[in-house]
Amino acid sequence: MQLDPAISEAMDAVLAGHPDQSENFQRRFRNLVELVLSGNYQDADVRRVMELLSVSLEVDD
Amino acid sequence: MDVRLTGWKARNIRGGLRDVDINLGDTPCRWTLIQMPNGTGKTTTMALLRATLTGAEMSAKLVRELRADDNVETGSFEARLLVDGKSYRLQVELDFRDGSATYWTVQEKERGGGREEGRNLPAELQGLLKPTLTELFVFNGELATDIIDLDKTAAAQAIRALYGLDTLESLAKRVDTLVELEQRRAAAITSAKERKGITQLQNAYNEAKRTGERLDQQQKAASTRLIKLERERTRLQEEIQARMSEDAGIRAQIEVLDERQQDVDANAADLSLRALEALRRPAFVHPALLARLQHLGGKLYELKLPETISREFFNELATQERCVCGRPIGHDEREEIVSGAQRYLAQDQISVINQMKLALRESQGDPDELSTTVTSLQSQLDERRRIKAERERLASEKIAEGDEILKKLRDEVVTLSEEINTLSNTLERLTTKDPSRQRALRLSWETNHPLCEIELKARDTRLQTATRTRTFALQGEKLKAIVHATSRQALDILRERVRTSTNDKLARIFATEMIEVSRIGGGLELRTPGLGAKGGASEGQKLAIAYAFLTSLLADAPYRLPFIVDSPAVSLDTANRRQVGDLIPDFFNQMIMFVISSEREGFAEAFYDRSADVRYLTVTPLGGGTVDIAEGLEAFKSFHGREG
Incomplete structure (x- = not known):
């Protein structure tokens, strides 16, 4: 499904605020959003995108 | 995705829907006006279309209220759709006796088609056909007020539903489930999942690592010292041997003892092997x-x-x-x-x-073999002790005769042997892997190197597991935040896009009293240009604004949906009817309008000039719940209903 330009624009803006995240994450995230909006995604798709996120363990709970 | 309604069929439903089949054809006209007097089932048709499309649960009371009369026990409603050119029939079977409603989907295709219980539509469409969205395109007139009401969230909800932002945000639940699953898996190893717990595990791991390093150093130092002392003792023992051999009488006795020693050693080795062999059989x-x-x-x-x-x-x-x-x-x-x-x-x-x-x-075998061998081995070991005692005795006699050098050498050996014993014990405590010895010596991971290694590994596993779990949870939180931010950002962009488009349409509808949308929050915030916020709007204005909003929303949506509306112009004044009638139709690929005769003036008239692609149906009640359906503009124009 072709993503609505508004969703693409929103993704661009949000991902621009996360320059620390890899190209691979950004690509997979876009792909995940497309899959979610077409109602055709699996847990494995979500897990893969999550695991690509870099996080700091120093963050307080 | 293009969705079109190609018709519907009702059986044994109240009002005029006892036996109605509206067939709009495989390529339905872009605009269909269906003139139906009040009481012939417009509202029921709209409600059943919504229910059939969404597959929403129907209460037993609602099902029974749909019953045509007491003579019928079952009824049904079917909506026919074309989804990207593929045909689907969505059915609901109603049982008026037990108040049940069962949904079915019939897919007509060469292979894999057939009738299946439930909704079986393309996933994208299935996700879209939620009540919130279906009420927009099978338009619920009450929404007109709700969309404008700032205290309600109908406008924002409509945008969220149509563009899938709700679905996007539902991803958060999936993330939570995955994290919970990971934490449940890890719970068997460690309950730590937050920073404090991980710090504690890290400290515990470091403690075990430091202890391991300390035990390692102790072991190396003891081994080095032991080797040195054993060498020294061997040297002293050789010196004692040499000193004693200086006496010819003692030398002869020592030689005899050496021979005996050799025999004993050989016998002991042989018997040990035999004992082990017997144990295996x-x-x-x-x-x-x-x-x-x-x-x-x-x-x-x-x-x-x-x-x-x-x-x-x-x-x-x-x-x-x-x-x-x-x-x-x-x-x-x-x-x-x-x-x-x-x-x-x-x-x-x-x-x-x-x-x-x-x-x-x-x-078969000698069952006493093992015990006999062990007894013989024992006697050889006794003999070894006796030889040692005799060597001691010879040295003691020499010392008693006044050999001070020999005495000094022997005292040094004794001192060294004591230290060697102590070191051997220390090394055993540090290095033994034998669980029974570890228990007997009351050793722990803090005093025994193998136990420390086991503890270090266990603490490492706990730390790694907790770190992995926490990392996964933090990744989940971050993904949720990014998804939420994307959804929020998209909503803002869409709100502005829909607002601009709505205002363009409003400028054409309200030629005299200009009203525009200043902001889309939960509802639509209105203003009069130059005068500021507009406090209230008439019913007609509200409906016109709602249409402008809806048409803007649905026309730009990623899905092409039919727009089905009941009495679209009834509360508009004639001028606004004309504007709405002129404006709205062009925004939809398919529009189905249920009208009453009074709406012909102003609103329906706007379609008369669009001779192509318009279909007119006029439904006339015949009594007993049955109706006549007349085709064409002439019948449409000439019908005189109760409202007319």
């Missing part, structure tokens, strides 16, 4: 063990175990026409025999077991 260990083995062999023989019927017998039987009992063997029996054959041992397995049985039964 149960028949040589003890008479009682031999007797038990022979008894077991005899029992297996008596019981004829294992059975002599082998798997091969049944496999062969399965190939025969008749069983050994004479009965014919058919396909089912053959399958059963082959499957049952797996329960029996194969010939080679039986052979191995029979060899074991024979070996058990015929177990």
